[in-house]
Amino acid sequence: MINVNETHDPNLKSWIESANTSDTNFPIQNLPFCVFTRACTYENVRVGVAIGDFVLDIYSCYECCLFDDESFTIAVSADNYCLDHSVMKKNKDLQRAFRRRLVEILSETADEETRKNVQRNLIPMSEVQFYMPAHIGDYTDFYCSIFHATNVGSMFRPDNPLLPNYKYVPIGYHGRASSVVISGTEIVRPKGQNRSDDGKPPEYVPCKNLDYEMEVGFFVGKCNELGETVSIEDAEEHIFGLCLVNDWSARDVQAWEYQPLGPFLAKSFATSISPFVVTMEALAPFRVPAFERETGDPQPLDYLSSEQNEKNGGFDINLEVYLQTQKMRDENAEPFLLSRSNMKDLYWTVGQMLTHHASNGCNLQTGDLIATGTVSGEGKDERGCLLELTWRGKEPIQLPNGEERRFLEDGDEVIMKGFCEREGFRRIGFGECRGAILPSDS
Amino acid sequence: MINVNETHDPNLKSWIESANTSDTNFPIQNLPFCVFTRACTYENVRVGVAIGDFVLDIYSCYECCLFDDESFTIAVSADNYCLDHSVMKKNKDLQRAFRRRLVEILSETADEETRKNVQRNLIPMSEVQFYMPAHIGDYTDFYCSIFHATNVGSMFRPDNPLLPNYKYVPIGYHGRASSVVISGTEIVRPKGQNRSDDGKPPEYVPCKNLDYEMEVGFFVGKCNELGETVSIEDAEEHIFGLCLVNDWSARDVQAWEYQPLGPFLAKSFATSISPFVVTMEALAPFRVPAFERETGDPQPLDYLSSEQNEKNGGFDINLEVYLQTQKMRDENAEPFLLSRSNMKDLYWTVGQMLTHHASNGCNLQTGDLIATGTVSGEGKDERGCLLELTWRGKEPIQLPNGEERRFLEDGDEVIMKGFCEREGFRRIGFGECRGAILPSDS
Numbered sequence: 001m002i003n004v005n006e007t008h009d010p011n012l013k014s015w016i017e018s019a020n021t022s023d024t025n026f027p028i029q030n031l032p033f034c035v036f037t038r039a040c041t042y043e044n045v046r047v048g049v050a051i052g053d054f055v056l057d058i059y060s061c062y063e064c065c066l067f068d069d070e071s072f073t074i075a076v077s078a079d080n081y082c083l084d085h086s087v088m089k090k091n092k093d094l095q096r097a098f099r100r101r102l103v104e105i106l107s108e109t110a111d112e113e114t115r116k117n118v119q120r121n122l123i124p125m126s127e128v129q130f131y132m133p134a135h136i137g138d139y140t141d142f143y144c145s146i147f148h149a150t151n152v153g154s155m156f157r158p159d160n161p162l163l164p165n166y167k168y169v170p171i172g173y174h175g176r177a178s179s180v181v182i183s184g185t186e187i188v189r190p191k192g193q194n195r196s197d198d199g200k201p202p203e204y205v206p207c208k209n210l211d212y213e214m215e216v217g218f219f220v221g222k223c224n225e226l227g228e229t230v231s232i233e234d235a236e237e238h239i240f241g242l243c244l245v246n247d248w249s250a251r252d253v254q255a256w257e258y259q260p261l262g263p264f265l266a267k268s269f270a271t272s273i274s275p276f277v278v279t280m281e282a283l284a285p286f287r288v289p290a291f292e293r294e295t296g297d298p299q300p301l302d303y304l305s306s307e308q309n310e311k312n313g314g315f316d317i318n319l320e321v322y323l324q325t326q327k328m329r330d331e332n333a334e335p336f337l338l339s340r341s342n343m344k345d346l347y348w349t350v351g352q353m354l355t356h357h358a359s360n361g362c363n364l365q366t367g368d369l370i371a372t373g374t375v376s377g378e379g380k381d382e383r384g385c386l387l388e389l390t391w392r393g394k395e396p397i398q399l400p401n402g403e404e405r406r407f408l409e410d411g412d413e414v415i416m417k418g419f420c421e422r423e424g425f426r427r428i429g430f431g432e433c434r435g436a437i438l439p440s441d442s
Numbered sequence: 443m444i445n446v447n448e449t450h451d452p453n454l455k456s457w458i459e460s461a462n463t464s465d466t467n468f469p470i471q472n473l474p475f476c477v478f479t480r481a482c483t484y485e486n487v488r489v490g491v492a493i494g495d496f497v498l499d500i501y502s503c504y505e506c507c508l509f510d511d512e513s514f515t516i517a518v519s520a521d522n523y524c525l526d527h528s529v530m531k532k533n534k535d536l537q538r539a540f541r542r543r544l545v546e547i548l549s550e551t552a553d554e555e556t557r558k559n560v561q562r563n564l565i566p567m568s569e570v571q572f573y574m575p576a577h578i579g580d581y582t583d584f585y586c587s588i589f590h591a592t593n594v595g596s597m598f599r600p601d602n603p604l605l606p607n608y609k610y611v612p613i614g615y616h617g618r619a620s621s622v623v624i625s626g627t628e629i630v631r632p633k634g635q636n637r638s639d640d641g642k643p644p645e646y647v648p649c650k651n652l653d654y655e656m657e658v659g660f661f662v663g664k665c666n667e668l669g670e671t672v673s674i675e676d677a678e679e680h681i682f683g684l685c686l687v688n689d690w691s692a693r694d695v696q697a698w699e700y701q702p703l704g705p706f707l708a709k710s711f712a713t714s715i716s717p718f719v720v721t722m723e724a725l726a727p728f729r730v731p732a733f734e735r736e737t738g739d740p741q742p743l744d745y746l747s748s749e750q751n752e753k754n755g756g757f758d759i760n761l762e763v764y765l766q767t768q769k770m771r772d773e774n775a776e777p778f779l780l781s782r783s784n785m786k787d788l789y790w791t792v793g794q795m796l797t798h799h800a801s802n803g804c805n806l807q808t809g810d811l812i813a814t815g816t817v818s819g820e821g822k823d824e825r826g827c828l829l830e831l832t833w834r835g836k837e838p839i840q841l842p843n844g845e846e847r848r849f850l851e852d853g854d855e856v857i858m859k860g861f862c863e864r865e866g867f868r869r870i871g872f873g874e875c876r877g878a879i880l881p882s883d884s
Contacts, residue, residue, distance in 0.1 A: 137579075138620050143703060153702075163701050168644050169635055173703040174616035174710070178580050178805045179668055188669040190802035193611055193743070202610050204745045204801065226621055226712070227630040227883075250802070259605050260595075261585060261615040262704020268616070269802040270668070301635070303646045359646065360632035360692070360711040363620045441669075 004284050007103050010426050015108045015115055016122070018052030025276075025419065025429020026050040028106050031099060032276035032430075033241065035082050035131045038123055045081050045131045048123075050276055050431070051106055055128050058086075060121040066105055066114070067098075083277065084134040084367030088221050088240045095221070095240070099281050130275035133243070134219055134367035136180050139271065140357060141215070141247060141371045142172040146291075146347040148376040151388045167298050170348040170356045172373075175247075176268035180369060183244075183274050183433045189410060189440040190269035192253035202256060206440035209251035209393065210408040214321050214384035214416055216343050217245040217371040218350050219277055226363040232306045235351035236280060238364065242315070242350075244274035244418050244433040245371045251387055251407065273369070274416070274433040282428055286420040288314040291347050303359060304352045313349030317430075318342055319375055319418050321384065325403055326411030335415050336399055339389060341375045341382040410439040446726050449545050452868050457550045457557055458564070460494030467718075467861065467871020468492040470548050473541060474718035474872075475683065477524050477573045480565055487523050487573045490565075492718055492873070493548055497570050500528075502563040508547055508556070509540075525719065526576040526809030530663050530682045537663070537682070541723050572717035575685070576661055576809035578622050581713065582799060583657070583689060583813045584614040588733075588789040590818040593830045609740050612790040612798045614815075617689075618710035622811060625686075625716050625875045631852060631882040632711035634695035644698060648882035651693035651835065652850040656763050656826035656858055658785050659687040659813040660792050661719055668805040674748045677793035678722060680806065684757070684792075686716035686860050686875040687813045693829055693849065715811070716858070716875035724870055728862040730756040733789050745801060746794045755791030759872075760784055761817055761860050763826065767845055768853030777857050778841055781831060783817045783824040852881040 006012070007029065013020050014028040026032065028051065036048050036055055048055040061067060087098055105114050143149055146166070153161035165171065181187075189210055195202035221240030224230050230238055247267060254266030290313040299305065319342060322335035348356075353372070358364055374384040383389045386407050390396055393406035408414070418430035448454070449471065455462050456470040468474065470493065478490050478497055490497040503509060529540055547556050585591055588608070595603035607613065623629075631652055637644035663682030666672050672680055689709060696708030732755040741747065761784065764777035790798075795814070800806055816826040825831045828849050832838055835848035850856070860872035 138618060165637075165644075165698055165701065168637075169699050171699070171703055172706050174618055174706065176580060176616055176804060177619070178807050178810070181668070188803050191671070192802050195607075195610075201740055202607075202743065204743050226623070229633070253802070256607055257611050257613070258702070258704075259607065260700070260704070261613055262700075262702070264614050264616065265798070265802040265804065268804040298643055301644070301646050356707070357710075360634050360695070360707040361630050362618060362707065362710040365620050368620070 007099060007281070008285050008425060010424060012103070013108045014051060014106045015110060016052045016054060016106065018054070022427070024052055025431050026052055027426040028103060029426045030278065030282050030428045031102050032278040032282065033083055033087065033133060034275045034277065035133045036128045037131070039127055039129045047083060047086055049102060050125070053125050054122040055125055056118065057121040057123060061118065064117045064121065066117055067101060082132070082134050088134060088219060089366040091222060092237050095279065096281055099279065130182055132180070132182050133275065133277050136177045136367055136369045137365045139175040139177040139180055139369045140172055141175045141373060142170055142348065142353050143373040144170060144346040144348040144353065145374055145376045145384070147345065147378055148374040148384060148388065151376065151383065155392050168301065170353050172353070172357065173262045175271065179268055180271045180273060183272055183435070185272060185435060186438050187248055187270045187435045188438045190250050190265070191440055192250055192265050193256055194252045195256045196252070207250040207253060210437065211249045211251050211386045212321065212408065212414045213247040213249055213374040214319055214339065214341065215245040215247050215371045215374060216242055216317065216319070216418070217273060217369050218242045220364045220366055220368040220370065223365045224358050224363055227361040228358070229361060230355055230358040232304055232309055232351055232355045235354040238354055239280055239350055241277040241279040242283065243277050244416050244430050246272040246414060246416055246433050246435055247371060248272065248435070249385070272433050272435045274431050276431045278428065278430055283315060283420065285422055285425045286316045286428065287312040288316045288344050290314050290349050291345065300352065304355060309349055309351050313351050315343045316422065317418055317420055319416065322415040323405070324413045324415065325399065325409070327403055328401060331401060333401055338397065339381055339383055341377045341384050343372070343375055345377045346372055346375060408437050410437050412437050449541060449723070450727050450867060452866060454545070455550045456493060456548045457552060458494045458496060458548065460496070464869070466494055467873050468494055469868040470545060471868045472720065472724050472870045473544050474720040474724065475525055475529065475575060476717045476719065477575045478570045479573070481569055481571045489525060489528055491544060492567070495567050496564040497567055498560065499563040499565060503560065506559045506563065508559055509543060524574070524576050530576060530661060531808040533664060534679050537721065538723055541721065572624055574622070574624050575717065575719050578619045578809055578811045579807045581617040581619040581622055581811045582614055583617045583815055584612055584790065584795050585815040586612060586788040586790040586795065587816055587818045587826070589787065589820055590816040590826060590830065593818065593825065597834050610743065612795050614795070614799065615704045617713065621710055622713045622715060625714055625877070627714060627877060628880050629690055629712045629877045630880045632692050633882055634692055634707050635698055636694045637698045638694070649692040649695060652879065653691045653693050653828045654763070654850065654856045655689040655691055655816040656761055656781065656783065657687040657689050657813045657816060658684055658759065658761070658860070659715060659811050660684045662806045662808055662810040662812065665807045666800050666805055669803040670800070671803060672797055672800040674746055674751055674793055674797045677796040680796055681722055681792055683719040683721040684725065685719050686858050686872050688714040688856060688858055688875050688877055689813060690714065690877070691827070714875050714877045716873050718873045720870065720872055725757060725862065727864055727867045728758045728870065729754040730758045730786050732756050732791050733787065742794065746797060751791055751793050755793050757785045758864065759860055759862055761858065764857040765847070766855045766857065767841065767851070769845055770843060773843060775843055780839065781823055781825055783819045783826050785814070785817055787819045788814055788817060850879050852879050854879050
């Protein structure tokens, strides 16, 4: 299933110079999809592909006859305003063929006429506004980091941090689809019920413990019908690509509301995603074995188990979270690195998440977003949210300019980054997922 | 806000005779919306209104110039294939004016030409196939029956049946929108992880404790933007109408998976809804005071509290659940009444649910479905699911033909009904929400 081929060759170069620098997120080996408009125009949103410092307008390329094959026509022509209406819903063979064609027209072996044709459909990324890459029918959030689950569990249940189901069930819950927003959208501090004093009634006040969660999301490509399951062997055929996710969380609201039905308003005020969907094909060189279970841990049940998943189900994706406060911006100080973690540390794979999700016959639809839950590692500096980093606020973070943080304050901006690096391969970047906190309207 | 007017006059009669019988669900005082096609045709789905034994095709009426007012044109003309693209998203003034116009053309005072015009757009309900009334962007399920919460709580936490947040927070969770299906859709018994023996690993097997939940749902009409809240005074302006909901539940899966993030696969395999959306306007005569709190119970926090809500926030809607097993069908036996409950017994009102849902700035969109959670009353025969009725299976139900049930078996059909009755007013019916269980494909 995982096929590292000529499209991953590190010697492959683009005639677009900015795609060949060593630090670009978007070499010709990446080619992530996005949805965009040219800023300050009234053009409709359209599907694009990132290459170096540019976005390639896919529909215009199609109009210029650059995808002159009937199968590509089907992929890009109709209703081409979001990915779930175009290439995302197609089968993997077509998606792979389309990737090869994109490489052809962007590589330095492309002829002059092709280059000219492509050139007129390249828009500098600085002139582009990004939109949601797909219509997200349903958004699901998992809880796949055993380090995160253990940390959070030990704060709330010191005797019994990890519940007995954790190593059998990829724990997840339904999130709110309507409030998933694109990177850059400002986040209004939510209000909610806060009960800080057990002796008094709760109050409806602006959230006091506002947090982020560093996650990775994946978009469902091929759908399954209601009542149908998806085998672990087929799971990745249903996954189109990955993005970064910030699952904003109101911790005080969450602590008070979450029993017995789980998080609700603590999460549904906003979830931010990065604009680029990095395809499963681009990530092929960065696949790693599934998380190594400890001696004595149960093996996954049969329906969640395959040799391929064991061998290659993981992803080696570096994740970084930065914070820039209002004061830091005023002082022109660089964003401060809060944590580094890696997707390979997740207990469950994307294939297991998808197969489990559909294991009751639930229909997953093209464009659905499924996120991993907070990606935390074992180390203290690998914790993917402030709840863990400051241990519920007990150990505030000291910022270089003298400020400290237990949770997020108004004006704070959280910046998430993701990238893959491996000897012998080009760097594959996810870009950024950003969001700044606005005060509550109280 | 609640206005019982001439459209509720019990003496108002329709020239369509079947709308005037005492037992019809759909007198001229009701006029619920639906989405349908004529069975066995290739026509597109379209919006309709139920009247007696017929469905009135709204778009065809518009084409026949029966809604010759510009405001109605806006309500019914564009993209008229589901309610959220037409009258549902309009403001209440227009919805009320549209109701008055429908009453005009259907009442016995309508002139001959109008009747003729209407007549050609009436389709016998027996020739109609119903579809989802709206595109449900997000589906949310609450937990509003204190009797249900107390019963279920006392099974799992005998010492502490009702959690401390219950009387402050309208508890809810995000459900799965993609698997909400229309009444009549057959439900495949889901598979899932079952751990019946603590000493052994769980098994992935067909659900052993399959259940229904008798609920009422409401559709969001007017939307609110992300970051905006909706005051309790305005809440009902955002509600279009109500329907019946069966929140199918896999109890064995639920017990094993639900901690700490709430129900997930135990619910997401299917949720059935009745095809008719009974408008808030039709239900005006059946509004009752909000649930009477016991002495010592906390008052709702300010943001969930208003005089109007206190006085008229409830609904007097009778709910009935029937079961018909395969054997009963084979023997031509009538469906067996399992329970009767009433929506007026809910601890929280629809206004409180909506205001709470948006209280963190979560954007509720036209077509979103919000359900009450199981509607149980105080009495043993008022319990809205088998979990409660059979007390986790310990007290099986004896059926008249000698069968017994702890949970649902393959071939069982669950039939839910809802209706309002009040001296001096016509009966307003919700129709039925039906679903039969198919065996797992195991």
